[in-house]
Amino acid sequence: MIVADQKPFEQIKGFVEDYEKILVVGCGTCVTVCLSGGDAEAKLLTSGLNIAFKREGKNKIILEDTVQRQCDEEFVLPILDRVKQEEIDAVITLACGVGVNFLADRLGNIPVFPGVDTTFYGAAVEQGMWAEMCAGCGNCITQYTGGICPIARCSKHLFNGPCGGAENGKCEVDPENIDCVWTLIYKRMKALGRLQDMQNIIPMKDWRTAADGGVRRTVREHIFRLDYKKQQQERK
């Protein structure tokens, strides 16, 4: 899942000081699970903004809505229609950065502001705690490392670790909170009976499959809708 943290309230409020009718949009997937941008957070933010602006004597209209996913056209269409029909001046989205971009691409001259800071792809490792697990490199190499990612989980992204900073299984970058991933990989490979594989040097990576190779896209030919662009044109 994509993990995000809500931006400071004052920062979000500052984004919309100059607008009268504002729509706060939550997202029902990743940011709901990590408690930063779902329906509950959208309602809380809307209520907070209403109170804060009223206290300042400003009569703004702050509305809220939540859709299942802000990264999928079919879920976002009702928001686009609502913005148009209700003459919304600005949108605050509590989705990850994907949702911000997806709405901004579709909302013409209506400003879209981010309500959260998107941080990483991670998993819930304990109740209320999420940790980074993948960096979306586009060419997974965890077959060499027992399924544990040295890109996302090593502070230096080392392919052949550990570095000299590992001590007692902890990473020198933050020994209190970060395990040295190469200790984790060693333990995992040992449990799998594959320690001898760690003698092999992991080959250099072609980073063109990661963000370094430019903007990425994926097409599934069997479901790619040929009339998608036409539908987009018709909406404009």
Ligand code: SF4
């Ligand atoms: S190797 Fe790449 S795709 Fe695999 S978990 Fe790590 S960052 Fe993600």
Ligand code: SF4
């Ligand atoms: S101590 Fe381990 S996790 Fe930290 S940077 Fe070095 S190899 Fe990576």
